[in-house]
Amino acid sequence: MxxxxxxxxxxxxxxxxxxxxxxxxxxxxxxxxxxxxxxxxxxSGVVRGYRADVAPESIGLGVTALIGIVEDSGADTDDMLESLRVLPEIESCYFMAGVESFLLKARVGTIAELEQLIVRLNRTPGVASTRTAIALSTKWENRPQPVGPTAT
Amino acid sequence: MxxxxxxxxxxxxxxxxxxxxxxxxxxxxxxxxxxxxxxxxxxSGVVRGYRADVAPESIGLGVTALIGIVEDSGADTDDMLESLRVLPEIESCYFMAGVESFLLKARVGTIAELEQLIVRLNRTPGVASTRTAIALSTKWENRPQPVGPTAT
DNA sequence: ACTCTCTGTGGATGCCATCGACCTGAGCCT
DNA sequence: AGGCTCAGGTCGATGGCATCCACAGAGAGT
Incomplete structure (x- = not known):
């Protein structure tokens, strides 16, 4: 490098x-x-792939939510991860320091679908509770910060 | 479409x-x-661009944090947005429903740099308080959910 | 039916991706 | 020092791709 x-x-x-x-x-x-x-x-894994950046609302994914998850004491974190991974609406998943073990970014088409997702999450074994915050608008997202010799 | x-x-x-x-x-x-x-x-804006997906730690951005921002009562939201926009560490910025008006995803190289960023944010006019949560690991991020006729 | 428009196909042309052969300089062993 | 080795570069050739153009067919409106 x-x-x-x-x-x-x-x-x-x-x-x-x-x-x-x-x-x-x-x-x-x-x-x-x-x-x-x-x-x-x-x-070598530095470049993981190449993705088109698509406006989500134009493909029917107009609702963005961030969901914090508190794990049950004694829950198996790996099992939980697998349960989360199969839900396609969860675009990002971070393992966090703090009371909420996971922070998810989910994207769905409607509030009704978000409701269904939250219900499903709360039913997932190992989930003690969830806390959902809805994004009213995305100001920007995944802006690549310059990394090289910025000033030339 | x-x-x-x-x-x-x-x-x-x-x-x-x-x-x-x-x-x-x-x-x-x-x-x-x-x-x-x-x-x-x-x-038409459906495709906004094409981005290489790069492993952040391999370009010296190993620390990911999510930062909630509570606005001062009477703060000018547009001015705040401009103040946030110039900080390159803030990769994503969502305007949220709830007490915290903004939710930022920031990426920096070290905890020291994160500290500096938080200090700067707290000094920004219009910011009443910040709440920072550190991601211990990123399980996945920006996974594109299939949108078309999934089963073919 | 005519015609306009939208969206497609097929052919031509010049640029690009990609392979192989060869070159060059750094580091190291003798 | 001299020469080996290897990483990483250039150059040239070739086949495929991007892209431009002319033209064809389906539908909608008059």
Whole structure:
């Protein structure tokens, strides 16, 4: 991970569809060299994938909620994780310090679906209680912070 | 937004670097037709961009925190938003229902940097108080939920 | 029925991805 | 010092892809 790798990562976080030729121009290497570097970044796990950033409301996912979960004493955390993982509405799952062991970001189409999700969560073995906060609007999300030599 | 557009969105959320030719094969259209559809999805704002998904710890952002912000009574929400927007550590910002007006997801390299960020937030005009929860680990994040005709 | 529009196909062309051969400099052993 | 080795680069070739253009067919409105 030298400075050129960081530049490549930064460029691809800004636009994942840049061609290798364009990346090569930006970092001052040849296209095959960039191809090899990006391949190594992928296989070493630095770059996990490439995702289109889609406006959620335009695909029928207009409701965003953040849900904290308090575990039962004696609950098996791994089992709980598996129960959470199969719920597609849960887009993110953090294991937290604090009373609430998990913090979930969930996205659904309607409040009714959110209600169903919460009911299902409360029925899940190991869940003692949940606390749901609804996002009225998303100001921004997953903004990539520049990581390289910001000022050039 | 017909079924083919939804398939394209799903495919690109899974792998943003798929070629138009490959997308065309998947949805059963010609490459130029797919090119035009994707172009329209982009210019209509459905597809906002394409991002490489990078393991944050590998670029020196190993600490994730979620920060709730309680506004001063009489604070100007728009001004606050601008103050938050300039802080690059804040990757996501939701305007919430509830006592805490904002919920931020911040990513920094060290706990010391997190401390500095919290101090800065508490000094920001309009901020009455903050509440920070640290993520011990990220189980998954921004998992794209399938949207199209899931079972085919 | 005519025609307008929208969305598709097929063909042509130039750029890009990708492979293989070869080059170069750093580090290290003798 | 001299030379081995290897990581990581350049260059050139080739086949596939992006992208432009001309044109075709389905529906809607008149």
């Amino acid at each position: 030298d400075a050129i790798d960081l530049s490549l990562v930064d460029l691809l976080r800004g636009n994942a569809r840049l061609s290798y030729a364009e990346l090569a121009r930006q970092v001052g290497l040849s296209a095959p060299a960039v191809h090899e570097r990006v391949g190594k970044l992928e296989s | 017909d079924a083919i557009d939804l398939s394209l969105v799903d495919l690109l959320r899974g792998n943003a670097r798929l070629s138009y030719a490959e997308l065309a094969r998947q949805v059963g259209l010609s490459a130029p037709a797919v090119h035009e559809r994707v172009g329209k999805l982009e210019s």
